[in-house]
Amino acid sequence: xxxxxxxxxxxxxxxxxxxxxxxxxxxxxxxxxxxxxxxxxxxxxxxxxxxxxxxxxxxxxxxxxxxxxxxxxxxxxxxxxxxxxxxxxxxxxxxxxxxxxxxxxxxxxxxxx
Amino acid sequence: xxxxxxxxxxxxxxxxxxxxxxxxxxxxxxxxxxxxxxxxxxxxxxxxxxxxxxxxxxxxxxxxxxxxxxxxxxxxxxxxxxxxxxxxxxxxxxxxxxxxxxxxxxxxxxxxxxx
Numbered sequence: 001x002x003x004x005x006x007x008x009x010x011x012x013x014x015x016x017x018x019x020x021x022x023x024x025x026x027x028x029x030x031x032x033x034x035x036x037x038x039x040x041x042x043x044x045x046x047x048x049x050x051x052x053x054x055x056x057x058x059x060x061x062x063x064x065x066x067x068x069x070x071x072x073x074x075x076x077x078x079x080x081x082x083x084x085x086x087x088x089x090x091x092x093x094x095x096x097x098x099x100x101x102x103x104x105x106x107x108x109x110x111x112x113x
Numbered sequence: 114x115x116x117x118x119x120x121x122x123x124x125x126x127x128x129x130x131x132x133x134x135x136x137x138x139x140x141x142x143x144x145x146x147x148x149x150x151x152x153x154x155x156x157x158x159x160x161x162x163x164x165x166x167x168x169x170x171x172x173x174x175x176x177x178x179x180x181x182x183x184x185x186x187x188x189x190x191x192x193x194x195x196x197x198x199x200x201x202x203x204x205x206x207x208x209x210x211x212x213x214x215x216x217x218x219x220x221x222x223x224x225x226x227x228x
Contacts, residue, residue, distance in 0.1 A: 035219075044219075103156040
C-alpha cells in the first residue's frame with residue numbers, strides 16, 4: 001500500500017464549480033507539497049505546507065494541512081478549464097527507515113466548459 | 114527561473130535497445146532525480162544523485178543505471194529496454210538538503226514507448 005493516498009482518483013466538474021482534493025498519509029507528516037501536472041507535461045510546484053492548521057492560497061487554489069488527521073486538502077474555487085490536469089501531493093514522512101519523500105498516486109481533474 | 118530540460122519529449126524504441134535519457138539543469142543544483150510516472154501508481158523514484166559521480170538507488174532501480182559526469186547533467190540509461198519500461202520519465206533537480214528532497218523542479222518529461 002502507498003504511504004500517501006489521494007481522493008478522488010479522478011474528478012469531472014463543470015466550469016465554475018468548486019472542488020476539493022484530499023491527500024492522506026499513513027505515516028507522520030513533516031511537510032506536504034502540492035504539484036500540478038498538465039497532461040503529458042512536467043510538474044509545476046503549487047505550494048508547501050509545514051505546520052498543522054497552515055493554509056495557503058494561490059489565485060483560486062487553497063490548501064490546508066490538518067496535522068492531527070495527517071491530511072491535506074486542496075480546494076479550487078470557481079474552477080476553470082485551465083485548472084484541468086493531474087494534482088499530486090508529495091510529503092516528507094517518517095517511516096521505519098528514517099525520513100523519506102513520497103508522492104501520492106495523483107488526482108485527475110477535468111473541467112468541462 | 115530554474116530550467117530543467119530533457120532531451121526528448123517523445124521516444125519510441127524497440128525491445129533490447131539501449132536507451133539514453135538526458136536531463137540538464139541550469140541552476141547549479143546539487144541534487145538530481147529520475148522518476149517514472151505510471152497511471153494509478155504516481156511518481157516512483159528510480160535513481161537520484163547528490164553530487165557529481167555520486168548516485169543512489171531509489172525505489173525501482175532494476176533495469177536502469179545512471180550517469181552524472183557533470184553537475185548539470187544527469188543521464189538515465191536503459192541497458193536493454195523492455196516493454197514494461199514504457200512510461201513517462203520525469204527528471205528533477207533541487208538544492209542540497211541532507212534530510213529531505215523538497216522543492217524539486219521538474220523537467221517536461223519524456224514519454225518512452227518500448228515496442
